[in-house]
Amino acid sequence: AxxxxxxxxxxxxxxAETVTLSCTYDTSESDYYLxxxxxxxxxxxxxxxxxxxxxxxxxxxxxxxxxxxxxAKSFSLKISDSQLGDAAxxxxxxxxxxxDKIIFGKGTRLHILP
Amino acid sequence: GAVVSQHPSWVICKSGTSVKIECRSLDFQATTMxxxxxxxxxxxxxxxxxxxxxxxxxxxxxxxDKFLINHASLTLSTLTVTSAHPEDSSFYICSAxxxxxxxxxxxxxxxxxxxxxxx
Numbered sequence: 001a002x003x004x005x006x007x008x009x010x011x012x013x014x015x016a017e018t019v020t021l022s023c024t025y026d027t028s029e030s031d032y033y034l035x036x037x038x039x040x041x042x043x044x045x046x047x048x049x050x051x052x053x054x055x056x057x058x059x060x061x062x063x064x065x066x067x068x069x070x071x072a073k074s075f076s077l078k079i080s081d082s083q084l085g086d087a088a089x090x091x092x093x094x095x096x097x098x099x100d101k102i103i104f105g106k107g108t109r110l111h112i113l114p
Numbered sequence: 115g116a117v118v119s120q121h122p123s124w125v126i127c128k129s130g131t132s133v134k135i136e137c138r139s140l141d142f143q144a145t146t147m148x149x150x151x152x153x154x155x156x157x158x159x160x161x162x163x164x165x166x167x168x169x170x171x172x173x174x175x176x177x178x179d180k181f182l183i184n185h186a187s188l189t190l191s192t193l194t195v196t197s198a199h200p201e202d203s204s205f206y207i208c209s210a211x212x213x214x215x216x217x218x219x220x221x222x223x224x225x226x227x228x229x230x231x232x233x
Contacts, residue, residue, distance in 0.1 A: 033220045043152075043205060045224035052220075091157060095220055101148075102222055104157045 002027045002096045006105035013082045014113050020067075021077045021108045023092030030054075032096040034068070036077045039107075040088040048090070051075065079110075087112045116212050117141050120225035127198055128233055135193045135228045137208030143188035144210035148222065149181070152205045164191040198232040205229050 004025045013019035025034070036048040051059045051068050058066050063080045075094075079086055092105040117140040127133050137147055145166045150158040162183050163171040170183035180202075182194040191210075195202050209222040 035221070037224075042226070043207075044226045045158075045207065045209070047221060047223070050221055101160060101163065106157045 002094070002103055004092055004094050004103050004105040006092050006108050008108045009106070010109045010111065012111040012113055013079075015082055015084060017082055018078060018080045019082055019110065021079075021090055021092075021110065023075045023077070023105055025073050025075065025092075025094050025096075025103075027073070027094070027096040029096050032094060034066075034075045035093040035095075035102070036064070036066070036075075037091045037093060037104075038086075038088045039091065040085075045091075049077065082112050084112050084114065086110060116221075116223040118208065118210050118223050118225040120208055120228050122228060123226060124229040124231075126231045126233065129199050130197055132194055132196045133198055133230060135195075135206055135208075135230075137191045137193070137210070137225050139189045139210045139212070139223075142210075142212040144191075144212065145188060147185060147191040147208055147210045149183060149191070149193050150207045150209070152207060152227075154205075158207060161193075195230065198230070200232045203230055203232045 006023050032053045034051045038046045038048045049059050049061045049064050058068050065078045067076045089107045089109050091107045093102045095102050119138045121136045147164040149161045151161050152158050160173050161176045164183045164185040166185045172178050185191040205227050207227040209224045211222050
């Protein structure tokens, strides 16, 4: 079965510090897409970062970067220089069949401590 | 680019009535749109895949007659909750994927969601 697992329901980090959110997935496919979405209190889903499985280079978007370990089926998100606006629910997601469907993890709620 | 809107942002209705929610892709054409339901403090649950010009594909356990989906154009999909009951109260979110050449491929962009409350 294709699954996406986020094992950290909640995390906290001090403002300006770095935090890493974990995500693992299971698939037999070799070509797929992985995503991290952010859902702030407004509940608008915002794309944070995207990784194509056939690319070995880890994706980076400003303060956000991923550690993509294909063999281990791991896709963690690192947030550097955490800001108060980063407080949100973060969902790891995968499009494993390229059939348009996205499988979501259960989410990690991130708290930023001032 | 790749902006998706939803209307209304919130709606309150009486039990037994029907409610229509619109999802629009504002700056791209979307042959496929998706409808999700999200309960408080939970993840998104895919309800159905909406395909322009054809019938929607529903996920297992989702009542087709309860949640009617119409994708009449390349920029508009609607979800109608028929004969709504309090248990249908939830947050409904749509998403759309732009075609190649418009926005990032294989990436879904989400609308802001609609909060439905059935009294």
